[in-house]
Amino acid sequence: MQKKVLVVEDDSKMRRVLVDELKKNNFVVIEAENGQEGLETALKDQPDLILLDITMPVMDGLTMLNKLREEEGGKKVQVIVLTNSGDLGKIAEAVERGICSYLVKSDITTEDLVGRVKKFLE
Amino acid sequence: MPDIFVTLAAVIASITIVGCFCYWKTSNLKKDVQKNEEKMKRSMYELAILKELGERTGYSLNVQNIIDIITGSLRQFIDYSVTSYMFIEPEKIIFKIHVEKSVSREFINDIKNRMMNSLSALLNKDFSVTHIEEILSGALLVEDIKEPVRSFFNIPLVISGRVVGVLTIADTKVGLYREEEMSILYKITKQASSAVSSLQEVVSTEQRKLNAMMESISEGVVMTDKDYKIMVANPAAKNAVGIESKDDISIFDFVEKLGGKFDIKGKLEESVKLDKSLSVDDVVINERFFQIVVSPVKSSFGITKNEILGAVVIFHDITPMKEVETMRQDFTSMMVHELRSPLDNIKKISEVLLKKKASKSDSEYLGFVFQDSSQMLELVNDLLDVAKLEAGKFEVYKQPSDVAQIIKERANFFKTSAKFAKVKIETVFDKNIPEKTNFDPNRIVQVLNNLISNAIKFTHKEGTVTIQALLHKAGQDINKEAEVAGIKWFLNKNSQSFGVLGDSLVVAVTDTGIGLSEDKISQLFSKFKQFRAAMSEGEKKGTGLGLVVVKGIVDAHKGMVGVASEENTGSSFYFALPI
Incomplete structure (x- = not known):
C-alpha cells in the first residue's frame, strides 16, 4: 500500500521540489503552506509521515508540532522537521522529547531526503 | 771676560726670576687647586643632596618630607648643636627640632622665639596665638647645660615665591657658620624649593589636565585609596549608577545604588588582594549595559614603587555595542x-535537473548553477556560524551517532560537485570504529562539508579526495593504527600535533591537491588571517571561513583539529573527537 506523506512548507518552490521527488518515488503526497493548514490537513487526512518546515507565517512548525501532539489523532504520526542549522536550538527540546526527527535542509540532497523518508516508513 | 760674568749674572738672574715666578705660580696653583677641590666637593655635595632629594622623596610633594631630608643631610658639612625648621600649615605651625648635641630647654625656647620673630617679620603676620606643634628628636635635653645660643643661622623656606617656613641651625660655640658655607645652604634650599615649585607646577598642570579629562570622558571612573575611601568619582561614574552630585561621596553610596548588580566593594578588595584587574561584563544598571573593570593602582616610581596605593573602577557603557549586536542578530536572521x-532552492532544483537527460551544454550550464549556488550557500552558512561562534552562542547537541553512515552520506552529497570538478571521492573506515559514538551529527556534517568542499576545490582534475575514519586508543601510536586500518594521510612520525590523545574517533579528509607550506598551515584556523590571505592572493577559492567554523565545532566537542601536508602532493585535514 502506498504511504501518505504531508509536506508543510511555506516556500512554494521548495515544496514543489519535495512533492515532485516524493511522488516520483511512489508516495501519495499532500501539501500545506503553513502550520495552521498543516495541522488541519494532518488531522483530517492522517498521513504516515510529515515533513515539517520550522519558520512559516500564520503558525510556525514548532507550534504546529506541539498542537498536533496534543490531539488524539496526531500522537502517532512520524514527523521529520526540516530546519536550517540556525534554528536547531529551537527544536532541540522537541527532538529530545522524541516527538520528532530532524534534518538540516542545506546539508541534505533531495535524493538523501527521499531515502530517509523511505527508511522511516519501512 | 767681564762679559762672561755679565752674561752669567744675567742667566742666574733670569733663572731666579723664572724660578720665583714658577714658585709663585705653583703656590697660586696649589691654592687654586685647593679652592677648586673645595668647590667641587661642595658642588658634589649639592648634587648629592639634590639627587638624594629626588630619590628619597619619590617626587612627593610633601615639602616637609623634603626639608627633613635637607636637615638630615646638613651634619655632613656643618657643625651644629641643633637644627630645626618651622613649617606653616593652615591651622598650625610645625616646629621640628633635631638635637645633635645636648642642650637645655632654654636653648630650644630661644631658637623658637627667634624663628617665630623671623616668620612674623617675613610674612608680616602675628603668629603669637597660632598653635605650635613641636616635634623633638635626637639627643636629650639637659637642664644643667647652661650654654646659650652663640651661633645662629636662619634661612626662609620659599616655595613658588611664597614663604612657607624657616630653617635654622644653631650652636653653643661662637663664630660658626662662615658666609661661604651659608651660601651653599642658601643654594641648596633655593634649589630644593625651586625644584619643588616647578614640580608643583607640573603636577598642578597635570592635575588640571587630568581633572578636565576625568570630567569630560564618557567612561565612569572611581578612584579609591587603600582603605577604599573615594578619592575621585567623575560625573560619568555618578550618572552611571545614579548618584546625585554631592561633595562627600563614599563607597557606600555606590554599594547602595548598585545593590546586588555589582559587588563593588568585594571586587575592589579582590582586585587589590590578587593584585590584578578584574572585568565584569554585561552589568545592567538603570537599563544600560556596562562593562566594569576594577584594577589596583600601584606606585610607579620612587621608594614606594609597586606599593598598592588604591584601586580604580571604570564603568564602560557598552549599550551602543549591545544595540549593534542586536542589529547584527536581526541581520543574521534576515540572511537566513x-x-x-x-x-538552497536553486541548488536543489539544479541538482534534480542534473540527473535528467539533457543536452551536453544544458547540463554544463546546470552544473554552473549548481556549483555557484553551492558556493554561495556555503559562504552564507559559514558567515552565520562565524557570527554565532563570535557571539559565544555556539551549541552542540551530542547524541549517539553513526560516523560511518554520516561519512557515506557526505560522499554521496558531494558526488555532483566532485563529478563536476573531475575528482574522485573515496571512503576508508577502520573496522574498529564503534557503531555509535557521541557527537552532534549536524555539526560534524558541517565540519565534513567544509573539509570535503575545500578538498575538492584544491585537488587537481583526476585527483582523489578520501574521507577516512579511525579509532585511536590512548597510548597507541596513531600512525601505526592508521597503517593497519589502511588509512592514507600526510601525517608522519614527526607529527607531534596529536600530543597526548585519549580514546578518540579520528576523521581525516585527505586530498591529492596542491598542498600547503608550513607558514600557511599556521594561519589556517585564524579568521583574520584567512580573510587577508584570500584577499591578497585574489583566489577564487573562497574566504576560508569554513576552517574557522570547523575549529569552533571541534573545540565545542573538546576535540582537536589539525592539518598535515606536503607541498604539491596533498593535504590531510583531520579532527579527533574524544569518546
Whole structure:
C-alpha cells in the first residue's frame, strides 16, 4: 500500500521540489503552506509521515508540532522537521522529547531526503 | 771676560726670576687647586643632596618630607648643636627640632622665639596665638647645660615665591657658620624649593589636565585609596549608577545604588588582594549595559614603587555595542531567510535537473548553477556560524551517532560537485570504529562539508579526495593504527600535533591537491588571517571561513583539529573527537 506523506512548507518552490521527488518515488503526497493548514490537513487526512518546515507565517512548525501532539489523532504520526542549522536550538527540546526527527535542509540532497523518508516508513 | 760674568749674572738672574715666578705660580696653583677641590666637593655635595632629594622623596610633594631630608643631610658639612625648621600649615605651625648635641630647654625656647620673630617679620603676620606643634628628636635635653645660643643661622623656606617656613641651625660655640658655607645652604634650599615649585607646577598642570579629562570622558571612573575611601568619582561614574552630585561621596553610596548588580566593594578588595584587574561584563544598571573593570593602582616610581596605593573602577557603557549586536542578530536572521532559503532552492532544483537527460551544454550550464549556488550557500552558512561562534552562542547537541553512515552520506552529497570538478571521492573506515559514538551529527556534517568542499576545490582534475575514519586508543601510536586500518594521510612520525590523545574517533579528509607550506598551515584556523590571505592572493577559492567554523565545532566537542601536508602532493585535514 502506498504511504501518505504531508509536506508543510511555506516556500512554494521548495515544496514543489519535495512533492515532485516524493511522488516520483511512489508516495501519495499532500501539501500545506503553513502550520495552521498543516495541522488541519494532518488531522483530517492522517498521513504516515510529515515533513515539517520550522519558520512559516500564520503558525510556525514548532507550534504546529506541539498542537498536533496534543490531539488524539496526531500522537502517532512520524514527523521529520526540516530546519536550517540556525534554528536547531529551537527544536532541540522537541527532538529530545522524541516527538520528532530532524534534518538540516542545506546539508541534505533531495535524493538523501527521499531515502530517509523511505527508511522511516519501512 | 767681564762679559762672561755679565752674561752669567744675567742667566742666574733670569733663572731666579723664572724660578720665583714658577714658585709663585705653583703656590697660586696649589691654592687654586685647593679652592677648586673645595668647590667641587661642595658642588658634589649639592648634587648629592639634590639627587638624594629626588630619590628619597619619590617626587612627593610633601615639602616637609623634603626639608627633613635637607636637615638630615646638613651634619655632613656643618657643625651644629641643633637644627630645626618651622613649617606653616593652615591651622598650625610645625616646629621640628633635631638635637645633635645636648642642650637645655632654654636653648630650644630661644631658637623658637627667634624663628617665630623671623616668620612674623617675613610674612608680616602675628603668629603669637597660632598653635605650635613641636616635634623633638635626637639627643636629650639637659637642664644643667647652661650654654646659650652663640651661633645662629636662619634661612626662609620659599616655595613658588611664597614663604612657607624657616630653617635654622644653631650652636653653643661662637663664630660658626662662615658666609661661604651659608651660601651653599642658601643654594641648596633655593634649589630644593625651586625644584619643588616647578614640580608643583607640573603636577598642578597635570592635575588640571587630568581633572578636565576625568570630567569630560564618557567612561565612569572611581578612584579609591587603600582603605577604599573615594578619592575621585567623575560625573560619568555618578550618572552611571545614579548618584546625585554631592561633595562627600563614599563607597557606600555606590554599594547602595548598585545593590546586588555589582559587588563593588568585594571586587575592589579582590582586585587589590590578587593584585590584578578584574572585568565584569554585561552589568545592567538603570537599563544600560556596562562593562566594569576594577584594577589596583600601584606606585610607579620612587621608594614606594609597586606599593598598592588604591584601586580604580571604570564603568564602560557598552549599550551602543549591545544595540549593534542586536542589529547584527536581526541581520543574521534576515540572511537566513532571504538568502539561504532561495539559494538552497536553486541548488536543489539544479541538482534534480542534473540527473535528467539533457543536452551536453544544458547540463554544463546546470552544473554552473549548481556549483555557484553551492558556493554561495556555503559562504552564507559559514558567515552565520562565524557570527554565532563570535557571539559565544555556539551549541552542540551530542547524541549517539553513526560516523560511518554520516561519512557515506557526505560522499554521496558531494558526488555532483566532485563529478563536476573531475575528482574522485573515496571512503576508508577502520573496522574498529564503534557503531555509535557521541557527537552532534549536524555539526560534524558541517565540519565534513567544509573539509570535503575545500578538498575538492584544491585537488587537481583526476585527483582523489578520501574521507577516512579511525579509532585511536590512548597510548597507541596513531600512525601505526592508521597503517593497519589502511588509512592514507600526510601525517608522519614527526607529527607531534596529536600530543597526548585519549580514546578518540579520528576523521581525516585527505586530498591529492596542491598542498600547503608550513607558514600557511599556521594561519589556517585564524579568521583574520584567512580573510587577508584570500584577499591578497585574489583566489577564487573562497574566504576560508569554513576552517574557522570547523575549529569552533571541534573545540565545542573538546576535540582537536589539525592539518598535515606536503607541498604539491596533498593535504590531510583531520579532527579527533574524544569518546
